[in-house]
Amino acid sequence: MTRIVIIGGGPAGYEAALVAAELGAQVTIVERDGMGGASVLSDCVPSKAFIAAAGTMTTVRDSVRLGLQGTELSAVGLDFAHVNGRIRGLAVAQSADVHARLENEGVEIVSGRARLSDVIQGLIEHTVEVLDADGAVTRTIVADAVLIATGADPRVLPGAEPDGERILTWRDVYDLEEPPEHLVVVGSGVTGAEFASGYLEAGVPVTLVSSRDQVLPGEDSDAAEVLEEVFQSRGGRIAERSRAAAVRRTEKGVVVELTDGRTVEGSHALMTVGTVPNTGGLNLEAVGVALSPSGHVVVDRVSRTSVPGVYAAGDVTGVFQLASVAAMQGRIAMWHALGEAVAPIRLKTVSANVFTHPEIATVGVQQKTMPEGEDVDVVRLPLATNARAKMSDLRDGFVKIFARRSTGVVVGGVVVAPGASELILPIALAVTKGLTVADLAQTFSIYPSLSGSITEAGRRLMGTVDRS
Ligand SMILES: Cc1cc2nc3c(=O)[nH]c(=O)nc-3n(C[C@H](O)[C@H](O)[C@H](O)COP(=O)(O)OP(=O)(O)OC[C@H]3O[C@@H](n4cnc5c(N)ncnc54)[C@H](O)[C@@H]3O)c2cc1C
Numbered sequence: 001m002t003r004i005v006i007i008g009g010g011p012a013g014y015e016a017a018l019v020a021a022e023l024g025a026q027v028t029i030v031e032r033d034g035m036g037g038a039s040v041l042s043d044c045v046p047s048k049a050f051i052a053a054a055g056t057m058t059t060v061r062d063s064v065r066l067g068l069q070g071t072e073l074s075a076v077g078l079d080f081a082h083v084n085g086r087i088r089g090l091a092v093a094q095s096a097d098v099h100a101r102l103e104n105e106g107v108e109i110v111s112g113r114a115r116l117s118d119v120i121q122g123l124i125e126h127t128v129e130v131l132d133a134d135g136a137v138t139r140t141i142v143a144d145a146v147l148i149a150t151g152a153d154p155r156v157l158p159g160a161e162p163d164g165e166r167i168l169t170w171r172d173v174y175d176l177e178e179p180p181e182h183l184v185v186v187g188s189g190v191t192g193a194e195f196a197s198g199y200l201e202a203g204v205p206v207t208l209v210s211s212r213d214q215v216l217p218g219e220d221s222d223a224a225e226v227l228e229e230v231f232q233s234r235g236g237r238i239a240e241r242s243r244a245a246a247v248r249r250t251e252k253g254v255v256v257e258l259t260d261g262r263t264v265e266g267s268h269a270l271m272t273v274g275t276v277p278n279t280g281g282l283n284l285e286a287v288g289v290a291l292s293p294s295g296h297v298v299v300d301r302v303s304r305t306s307v308p309g310v311y312a313a314g315d316v317t318g319v320f321q322l323a324s325v326a327a328m329q330g331r332i333a334m335w336h337a338l339g340e341a342v343a344p345i346r347l348k349t350v351s352a353n354v355f356t357h358p359e360i361a362t363v364g365v366q367q368k369t370m371p372e373g374e375d376v377d378v379v380r381l382p383l384a385t386n387a388r389a390k391m392s393d394l395r396d397g398f399v400k401i402f403a404r405r406s407t408g409v410v411v412g413g414v415v416v417a418p419g420a421s422e423l424i425l426p427i428a429l430a431v432t433k434g435l436t437v438a439d440l441a442q443t444f445s446i447y448p449s450l451s452g453s454i455t456e457a458g459r460r461l462m463g464t465v466d467r468s
Pocket residue numbers: 007008009010011012013030031032033034036037038039040042043044045047048112113114115149150151152170191278282313314315316320321322323324325326355
């Protein structure tokens with residue numbers, strides 16, 4: 001029986017464990033915090049649960065525009081202690097579900113911190129040590145294949161070290177009993193944008209410190225523009241082209257010092273300036289596992305590292321920091337290690353969503369990365385022209401589809417809308433399966449529906465397909 005040891009119980013680790021167990025391997029997973037990993041306990045699941053509560057509050061407040069009355073709709077608020085208590089409970093319950101599922105599938109779960117401990121490089125077997133909280137080795141496990149799935153932690157800006165009270169990382173916010181009087185979010189990547197949007201929707205005054213010309217520098221520019229407009233129209237402030245040099249505590253709150261000498265004051269600062277891969281203490285260099293200049297574990301498209309029999313998946317590889325990609329990299333590693341036929345990961349088909357208000361979902365080819373002169377046509381339909389959107393008073397957002405002019409094959413798309421994370425699926429399916437704009441155009445969508453804009457975009461693009 002092939003022996004597999006997995007270090008880290010996040011989506012990369014637990015999805016890999018499920019595949020390996022199903023294929024009959026003897027699987028041990030070592031986790032230092034809790035099953036589900038940071039994704040379930042502190043990052044993805046809690047943030048989306050908070051955003052769900054805050055979004056509901058905005059929906060109720062905005063329903064005044066649809067004619068709802070009877071209570072003080074425009075003044076409803078969030079009970080932070082309740083919301084955060086519910087989120088902590090939800091994370092623990094989700095972690096317990098993952099734990100139970102793994103146990104049911106026969107996976108051995110070991111609590112502790114693991115590290116590789118091969119004494120000689122190049123052997124066919126690998127050795128993993130498990131350490132307790134005091135650093136004592138409690139167990140040594142021999143494996144035919146090891147998966148490193150240790151994730152990433154918040155990057156700490158020197159001079160702005162989190163204290164868990166006023167200077168926070170995104171993992172500290174669920175301990176707040178009261179809403180911040182004024183939250184300064186430092187960093188406008190996906191994490192910063194989501195928290196800035198979520199807290200604003202929760203009724204908290206927010207200033208977003210963005211080091212770039214536009215928030216969400218990696219996303220579609222039109223989408224980022226819509227987000228900025230909505231954020232500012234709801235009273236959010238954006239300090240553009242502002243790089244934080246340090247964050248200081250004051251008597252009443254915090255001061256964020258910018259590199260150009262300006263300052264931004266608030267009651268709390270939320271640091272969202274990126275992540276660092278969790279490779280420390282794993283003994284990777286000694287075992288010969290190559291790291292990139294950014295400190296991520298280098299992997300190929302079937303999750304192999306530079307050491308035969310040692311695989312890596314998820315945020316520790318820095319490939320695409322998404323739970324879905326982590327899970328797929330983990331599964332692929334196990335299929336490969338256990339001799340199954342496996343296709344290398346196809347990153348061009350990954351769909352991703354920014355859970356702001358409105359949401360921004362993307363898949364495939366994007367304008368920012370498209371080489372000049374590419375044989376690609378684009379159509380953009382504003383949400384405001386969609387009948388269903390009008391009925392619900394949705395004004396901000398659009399559907400954008402990219403298709404090859406020569407063949408009509410759909411190669412990418414962007415949806416900016418409430419629920420964009422659900423609406424992107426037909427476009428993702430088209431990109432993954434090489435469907436054409438005609439396939440979209442000829443699909444019956446419901447009338448009235450937001451997805452009607454996707455089939456309509458297909459019809460518009462049909463007219464541009466090269467028929468020569
Ligand atoms: C605020 C936030 C929101 C996000 N929202 C989304 C989202 O909506 N959708 C999405 O797709 N992605 C989202 N992401 C990204 C997503 O959370 C990550 O891509 C995902 O968690 C990566 O999974 P992983 O298994 O690689 O690592 P993790 O989930 O970080 O799990 C790694 C685990 O390894 C454990 N570990 C580390 N070192 C050791 C060791 N030496 N021994 C034993 N255990 C160890 C850690 O305790 C941890 O539990 C979000 C990220 C952040 C920061």
